Amino acid sequence: MMIPTARRISPTWAPYLFISPFLILFAVFGVFPLAFSLYLAFQTWEPTSGLAAMQYVGVDNFAFALRDEWFWKSLKNTAWLAVASGLPQHLVAIPLAYFIHSSFTRLRNGVVGAYFMPYITSTVAIAILFSSLFSTDYGLINIGLQAMCQVPVLGWFMPQDPTDWLGQPENIKPAIAIIVFWRYVGFNVVLYLAALQTIPKDIYEAATMDGASRMQQFWHITLPSLKPMIFFGVTLSVIGGLQLFEEPFILTGGRGGSDQAGMTTAIYLYRMAFDFNDFGAASAMSWLLFIVVAILTWLTNRAFRPRGPSA
Amino acid sequence: MGQVTLRGIRKSYATVDVIKGIDLAVQEGEFMVFVGPSGCGKSTLLRMIAGLETITAGDLLIDGIRANDQRPADRGAAMVFQSYALYPHMTVAENMGFALKMAGVARKQRDEQVGRAAEVLRLGELLGRYPKELSGGQRQRVAIGRAIVRKPKVFLFDEPLSNLDAALRVNMRIELSRLHKELGTTMIYVTHDQVEAMTLGDRIAVFNQGHVEQLGAPLELYNRPANVFVAGFIGAPRINLIERPPVSGAAIAHQALWTALTSQTSTDAARIGLRPEHLHLAPTGEGIAATIALAEHLGDVSILHLRVDGVSDLLHAKVGANLPRCEAGQSVRLLPDANWALPYDANGRLIE
Ligand SMILES: Nc1ncnc2c1ncn2[C@@H]1O[C@H](COP(=O)(O)OP(=O)(O)O)[C@@H](O)[C@H]1O
Ligand SMILES: [Mg+2]
Numbered sequence A: 001m002m003i004p005t006a007r008r009i010s011p012t013w014a015p016y017l018f019i020s021p022f023l024i025l026f027a028v029f030g031v032f033p034l035a036f037s038l039y040l041a042f043q044t045w046e047p048t049s050g051l052a053a054m055q056y057v058g059v060d061n062f063a064f065a066l067r068d069e070w071f072w073k074s075l076k077n078t079a080w081l082a083v084a085s086g087l088p089q090h091l092v093a094i095p096l097a098y099f100i101h102s103s104f105t106r107l108r109n110g111v112v113g114a115y116f117m118p119y120i121t122s123t124v125a126i127a128i129l130f131s132s133l134f135s136t137d138y139g140l141i142n143i144g145l146q147a148m149c150q151v152p153v154l155g156w157f158m159p160q161d162p163t164d165w166l167g168q169p170e171n172i173k174p175a176i177a178i179i180v181f182w183r184y185v186g187f188n189v190v191l192y193l194a195a196l197q198t199i200p201k202d203i204y205e206a207a208t209m210d211g212a213s214r215m216q217q218f219w220h221i222t223l224p225s226l227k228p229m230i231f232f233g234v235t236l237s238v239i240g241g242l243q244l245f246e247e248p249f250i251l252t253g254g255r256g257g258s259d260q261a262g263m264t265t266a267i268y269l270y271r272m273a274f275d276f277n278d279f280g281a282a283s284a285m286s287w288l289l290f291i292v293v294a295i296l297t298w299l300t301n302r303a304f305r306p307r308g309p310s311a
Numbered sequence B: 001m002g003q004v005t006l007r008g009i010r011k012s013y014a015t016v017d018v019i020k021g022i023d024l025a026v027q028e029g030e031f032m033v034f035v036g037p038s039g040c041g042k043s044t045l046l047r048m049i050a051g052l053e054t055i056t057a058g059d060l061l062i063d064g065i066r067a068n069d070q071r072p073a074d075r076g077a078a079m080v081f082q083s084y085a086l087y088p089h090m091t092v093a094e095n096m097g098f099a100l101k102m103a104g105v106a107r108k109q110r111d112e113q114v115g116r117a118a119e120v121l122r123l124g125e126l127l128g129r130y131p132k133e134l135s136g137g138q139r140q141r142v143a144i145g146r147a148i149v150r151k152p153k154v155f156l157f158d159e160p161l162s163n164l165d166a167a168l169r170v171n172m173r174i175e176l177s178r179l180h181k182e183l184g185t186t187m188i189y190v191t192h193d194q195v196e197a198m199t200l201g202d203r204i205a206v207f208n209q210g211h212v213e214q215l216g217a218p219l220e221l222y223n224r225p226a227n228v229f230v231a232g233f234i235g236a237p238r239i240n241l242i243e244r245p246p247v248s249g250a251a252i253a254h255q256a257l258w259t260a261l262t263s264q265t266s267t268d269a270a271r272i273g274l275r276p277e278h279l280h281l282a283p284t285g286e287g288i289a290a291t292i293a294l295a296e297h298l299g300d301v302s303i304l305h306l307r308v309d310g311v312s313d314l315l316h317a318k319v320g321a322n323l324p325r326c327e328a329g330q331s332v333r334l335l336p337d338a339n340w341a342l343p344y345d346a347n348g349r350l351i352e
Helices: A014-040 A062-067 A069-104 A110-122 A121-132 A140-149 A169-195 A201-209 A214-242 A247-251 A265-275 A278-306 B041-051 B092-102 B105-118 B136-149 B166-181 B193-198 B218-223 B228-233 B252-263
Strands: B004-013 B016-028 B031-035 B055-063 B077-080 B154-158 B187-191 B205-210 B211-216 B240-243 B271-274 B277-283 B290-299 B302-307 B316-318 B331-336 B343-344
Touching: A014 A278, A062 A278, A069 A110, A069 A169, A069 A214, A069 A265, A069 A278, A069 B004, A110 A169, A121 A140, A121 A169, A121 A247, A169 A214, A169 A247, A169 B136, A201 A214, A214 A278, A247 A265, A265 A278, B004 B041, B016 B041, B016 B077, B041 B077, B041 B154, B041 B187, B077 B136, B092 B105, B092 B136, B092 B316, B105 B136, B105 B166, B136 B166, B136 B331, B154 B316, B166 B211, B187 B193, B193 B218, B205 B228, B211 B218, B211 B228, B228 B240, B228 B271, B228 B343, B240 B252, B240 B316, B252 B331, B252 B343, B277 B316, B302 B331
Parallel strands: B031 B187, B031 B205, B077 B154, B154 B187
Antiparallel strands: B004 B016, B004 B055, B205 B211, B240 B271, B271 B343, B277 B331, B290 B302, B290 B331, B302 B316
């Protein structure tokens, strides 16, 4: 069939036309906000006064952010949460994946599915669930702790009074960390299981012949083989952990909790923009956060770079 | 050091019997080859000796000590896998030294032993490389080196050359022979390739469906195959097996061929085996009539696939190259060398 010449698209432009839906969406929702926030970081702007109210202020916003106590506090909170929720994720997920890989056959998919469930559950549902679990007077966790108080010896280490998990500043961060850990450990298990399946069975047999015990095989064969996946998983945890927002936001009612103990940087810059109406400072902080994320990702890369020649 | 004795070894997976009773004694310093078609249980048996598979029944003795329940590393056996199974994240030196490291040998001594093994295999310059920086042949040498470093009582090879190209395979065969002479260690070598079996083995065990069909020196197997399975498995092109012609109504050529073949041996055979190189071409007027169905000229020899009236299978003859009248469709006369005829009874066993 002949297409009339007038309707034909020149071959030079056809490919661009075909990928244009992505490019347009990416430009509108990706590039523009990115560029705009960078622009905003050097302006002072109150959005309610309209676009014309913007004023160039140089690096004032950055200087303000770096002198802002709450910004530093939010960074510390974020770092604390990223480490306390991220590190155990991997320390648990790797042995757990190894165990599932070597011990389950038929039940395997069900077990993996159970661990993966929290990852695909809505954050709001999870926050509601944990709010009830952590509730001071009726929460299951406190009830459990109270019950353990009755046990001799073990009882000595248990709190005598119900713990105010989400109200007391010193308890907020551990509570959030537990939720985040619980939510993402299954995702990491799935990552590590996928990596474990790519390790050829015969190198374990060779190691058996070489006299390596199961523990030694884990240490000398499994772990090094998982290194690329550890790098990938830790990178995701670093990036995700430093941008932690939803869980603490919902659990602390969007304000960061008493004494800002649960206020992550992402929450703080959200509040800076939408509660305090300072979009310039919020943008500057988001770029500072980006720099932190970039540096930590680079450090992760350094730490887990595979030995030997690059593939 | 390095005697391996198998007594009534069996292996079953759930309901399938894979190894059906093997009795075999591998002598000290011997190069023993297990050969057989794919799926006959060679690898399974080797892995049972290694300790990678449990033994369902029977006894495995290494140097007279029952090894059924010994840990693989304690049996004094080292294995070379078909896939090489090198540790990808370790250098060649670390790969070779891994067993020593697991055994708690000190760093310095380890390096020394690895260095010595590397010398034997000429791996010196490769010690710092990673497996993916090596060619197939080099990887194979490293895998062998890893086995040597452990100073095992017996080496176990599972089709170690089948991932290499043809030219390299010949080189490695020579190298393995040299290694065996140099080390003098017992070797058990699994292959489905009869050329490897014939060239490497001091003795060969021919496997079929989980049992040993025949055990013997290469030429013994070639010249006196104990049954039609061994006769057919060893030798290329395949041995000719000629059925006894019917008592009445046999084709003239078939009858003539049979008469010629049985002139030297017992006449109660059901089948006669004759290797292709013992089926010669005869001058016109003599011999048995045949037609060439296909001629393969290999340069040094020609393989003729021949149709003889009354004989169901094509016969194969290995004849000199450049003979006249050797094209498909042409008629020739055959002269079998009855001295080499192998008589088999109705059950396929050689009549002695
Ligand atoms: N784990 C297993 N479960 C059931 N059957 C097996 C198992 N491993 C091997 N087999 C069977 O045992 C037979 C022998 O296998 P193998 O020893 O690998 O043969 P090969 O002589 O080719 O090395 C094959 O028919 C194979 O299907
Ligand atoms: Mg095999």
